[in-house]
Amino acid sequence: MEWVAFILSIAALGISLLALRRTGGIGEMKKEMESLSSLGESLRKKTADILDRLEKRVRGDEKSSGKEE
Secondary structure (H helix, E strand, O other): OHHHHHHHHHHHHHHHHHHHHHOOHHHHHHHHHHHHHHHHHHHHHHHHHHHHHHHHHHHHHHHHHHHHO
């Protein structure tokens, strides 16, 4: 019975490797990851800019309210 499970697992592994090749393989996956990484980097920069502007507005309000006292 263990042999049947072993044979089925080997067959499933073979089918998964064929599917990987058909979809473009490892190279295509690396290209996709690089494009997602660059997208994430641009989003990170935009978020940092927005937070920087928000911080300047908040701190600007603190400075003006501190001068009034």
